[in-house]
Amino acid sequence: MRGIISYGGYVPYHRLDRRAIAEVLGSGSGRGFRSVANYDEDTTSMGVEAGRAALASLAPGVHPASLYFATADPAYLDKTNATAIHAALALEPSVFAADMAGSVRSGAGAFKAALDARQPAMAVLSDIRTGLPGSGDEANGGDGAVAFVCGEGDQVIAEYLGGASATEEFLDRWRIPGQHASLGWEERFGEYVYVPLARQVLANGLKATGTTAEHLDCLVVASVSPRAARTVIASAGVRKEAIADDLSATVGNTGTAHLGLMLADALDRAQPNQLIAVLLLADGADLMLFRTTEAIAGYKRTSTVAEQIASSRPVSYASFLTWRNFLVREGPRRPDPDRPGAPNAFRAEDWKFGFSGSRCQACGFRHLPPSRVCVHCHAVDQMASERIADLKATVATYTVDRLAFSPAPPLVAAVIDFEGGGRFNAELTDVDPERIGIGDKVEMTFRRLYTAQSIHNYFWKARPIRRAS
């Protein structure tokens, strides 16, 4: 039996109220909220957050042998982005990591690659959805990520029953590399092409697994064409209560990540022995069928998709535009930050990406960053590496820095002390400067601090532990 053995969704902290777009632009409409990646997040960093959640729920002793990263908004081209995720998740060097980047359908590609692999395999799906100001893409898109670890044995919480695919070459949505907004053909044309493909894969997939639509406990439909999705759902023959929430009112369409994020939300709610169909409409149609197992009843999650949706902070439309580079604003009268050095980052990989410190084996003092000489007992080269990334910390003191360079001033910094020892001067993110205080609990999150001379400077920040707001 092969299937999903762990998963984790990631919905970023910020929400844009769609009414704010019309308030500023004077036109457009729309209700509900879209999720917004913070200024210091990209598809790679969000992929790390989702990957951490999936690994946290993984049974001890199970290790993915490969990592497939899918996004339509890669942070780098030419250079693999999955390697940064691999490093931040502290995976072994022997773990294969590759991107499937560029299109929404890459998400299905990475997921199927992990499902079809012969060893435990991880799929990380992540996307940041943008569109020109006032566009439907801008309002209806959402940012998010999800990760699945697929494998075999007792840990399988959702058995992969197989599926069906239909591939079609036609112009529905497209974008030339370097463009910031996608173009689309008339939606009625997309509907015309997608609907028969969807019906075909549903029929073929259900038949192959010996079931019918009315037996589905959950139908997840992610689609680049909302119109096509509506038509397919209406005529699928699925019980009404089995149709999964498409998260459009709370998150928006997260593109490459969306089939996975909707499935994660469905798995959060699923009982054992339920039949779940996942259908993606993007340059064709792809169906994947799962049956949940008894193991899902005891499955431990760090937090559900619904919990993350409930834990949020509003972002203004002006900040949203600024964070996505649609609005270029005057910076502080300070020099731009230097790009990190490639050899420096390479040497410091365990620290910069893995957030591993060192503990003195002579006296037990923990150092962040790792140090060869102990500041406490001065022992030399008696250190053992320790990953700190998943430990909680407490704010010892903090400041709000209105002078320092930050893509979104003011910069909030705190001295934080970790459980089990170790102190670090952290930059805070996803934080309200008015609401931080000594003694607050924080957790680490992987972020893109800034980009200088086309180098993304990835490192860890601290954030207040997320609670429903």
Next chain:
Amino acid sequence: MSSKGIMDRVAVIGMGCTEFGEHWDKSVDDMLIDASEAALRSAGVTIDQIDAFWLGTMGSGVSGLTLSRPLKIDYKPVSRNENMCATGSESFRNACYAVASGAYDMVMAIGVEKLKDSGYSGLVSAAPTSDGTASGTSAPASFSLLAPAYANKYGVSMPQLKEVMTRIAWKNHKNGALNPRAQFKKEVSMETIANSPLVAGNLGIFDCSGVSDGSAAAIIVRAEDAHKYTDKPMYVKALSFVAGPSRGPVDPEYDYTTFEECVAVAQDAYQQCGITDPRNQLAMAEVHDCFTPTELVLMEDLGFSKRGDGWKDVLSGTFDLDGELPVNPDGGLKSFGHPIGASGLRMLFECWLQLRGEAGKRQIDNGKKLAMTHNLGGAPGNCVSFVSIVGSAPGL
């Protein structure tokens, strides 16, 4: 730490100090020439008599050529020193040791910094290529961490602490108003200080030292030779410098209410010359008031106030110009700004004027003959520090 010191082995026979400020019309070369010429005139010597030079600058030039080129020094040793905000003091320390060693008869220590040409707000320094993980916080943010920690530890409310910080800024600007060389030569009301726009934490603009250009220089000889050049030499009693292990940023035990490096350097300096009660033995102290909470914490670290009492002493005027121990009588970094390489020597210049009775409206007349200068460079828990003790007569 054991340091023998060089008490009364060397003395300053002349000093020069430019006006500090936004010198749009002066280059680094101009300021070096102005400060060195003033020091030579003050000592009544010519540059040919100087055997060796120590130049302190953090970023206004590299190598001894930064000094030898504008001054046209003919083939003599010029060392260029850098030790963050203690850079100027460090050039003085090394120059003194060179004379004490017997290697040279007469040397010059000179510091310079041109900050205003950068066009940026605050301090800007070039850093080596890094892995990009170092904290990006500004200097005021680093020092602003002291305020809530101090308030929390000693049960002072944040509004009360702001009052203390405001009084420090007010006092230093009041002193600076009496100083023709200061960048800011006017008093600033407590209301203006307290309501100035926030820079970091609860630090307003007026809780931060200014950004300026400046230069200062000293000429040093063996103490027994000093009276050949002046009736009123300034004797060097103690020089101490330490660099810390950077414990604060990594050790949860560090509580951001002290600079351990400053405690160590003060104790060493006091031990070198036998000072046991600095508050009563010193005529004055020039301390590193880069930000107002720094000066508050220093009052305790340098042994002027008991732990937890510094804020009360500040409020009661202990460190005012007419107080028990005047601190920063020249106006401090608050009034002068902080051209890094020059600041330590600028502080010594005030000692020079005060100990010789040449400080004009700022003259302190408390009958004491010892003065102190202090710098720190870096951030709380992670710094270098310097202390000098100088005096107007041999012995204590």
